[in-house]
Amino acid sequence: MYVGVVALLLLIVVVANKGPVTNYLEAREALAGEREQVAQLQVELEALQGQVNGASDPSRLEVQARQDLSYVRPGEEMFIVDGLPGEEEGTPGVSLQNDAGADGPADDAGPLERLVAFLCRLF
DSSP states (O other): OHHHHHHHHHHHHHHHHHHHHHHHHHHHHHHHHHHHHHHHHHHHHHHHHHHHHHHTOHHHHHHHHHHHHOOOOTTOOOOOOOOOTTOOTTOOOOOOOOTTGGGOOOTTOOHHHHHHHHHHHHO
């Protein structure tokens, strides 16, 4: 008789606590996911803080201004090249080939053409 009563009470306790236990386990899993997300955001925050700290460096600011804003210093000249060799026919561009071919610039080529031909051979 006592065994039956104890078993019945134990069954009631298990059934009555199923919801709260399930909720606790789900909340614990959600907390672990949130902690992982906080850790990822912390890494991202540190990277962004490094970028902000580096943004005040004048040399980095100059490099960024030259790349993004086409900044040139007073006395410097900017050259804009419209296209590259080997692009489609009829597209505006700069042809870097001449009569000398791969050997070098033609004898009548100016210093700029020689420089461009030399740079093309390097890259």
